[in-house]
Amino acid sequence: MATNDKAQGRNQLRVGRLVKAHGLKGALKLELYTDNPEARFVTGAEFTLQVPEASPWHGKTITVREYRVMNGNSVVFFDDIEDRTAAEGLVRAILWIDQDDAEPEDDAWYDHQLTGLDVVRDDQVVGRVVRIEHLPAQDLLIVRPTGADADTEIMVPFVSAIVPTVDIEAGRVIVTPPAGLFEELPEADADEQPPTEAS
Numbered sequence: 001m002a003t004n005d006k007a008q009g010r011n012q013l014r015v016g017r018l019v020k021a022h023g024l025k026g027a028l029k030l031e032l033y034t035d036n037p038e039a040r041f042v043t044g045a046e047f048t049l050q051v052p053e054a055s056p057w058h059g060k061t062i063t064v065r066e067y068r069v070m071n072g073n074s075v076v077f078f079d080d081i082e083d084r085t086a087a088e089g090l091v092r093a094i095l096w097i098d099q100d101d102a103e104p105e106d107d108a109w110y111d112h113q114l115t116g117l118d119v120v121r122d123d124q125v126v127g128r129v130v131r132i133e134h135l136p137a138q139d140l141l142i143v144r145p146t147g148a149d150a151d152t153e154i155m156v157p158f159v160s161a162i163v164p165t166v167d168i169e170a171g172r173v174i175v176t177p178p179a180g181l182f183e184e185l186p187e188a189d190a191d192e193q194p195p196t197e198a199s
Helices: 084-088
Strands: 012-022 027-032 046-050 061-070 073-078 094-098 118-121 124-134 139-145 154-157 165-167 172-174
């Protein structure tokens, strides 16, 4: 699921991460954060790069030359990236694209749409989304549990297995978290003996 970054004062959608150089002609394998890569990675599409400040690509954009699926992998070529060495300088970069609020993608929301939503489990409100954190592997919903103090936060992986439903109009997200994410698991009773077969 992709969300936006407003650090630069405009809505942006995270659509992919460059995971490794592919071949010798500057191609890069792509981890997709979009349901429609053929529309996002068209020739001429321009992306803002999220890279460390020390990178020569920091603060720059990059333009798609060609997008392909090769042996089941999404592969992208960019303008001015002509060989493997240049491609390796972009490994782990995250790609962001300007996105108008009026054209949302399926399963893609902006941070400001998610912040403040109630978090519902088994028809009970268990918390509220206070912010989103974007990590290279996945996004996290940072949730303040109902009745907790301001310093208590739960990190909920923003993946469909744990957050199957986002209902912006109803003001809620539905979660199906693993045991222990929202509550302490009871400790096993040390005095309890395992059952034995009757003789």
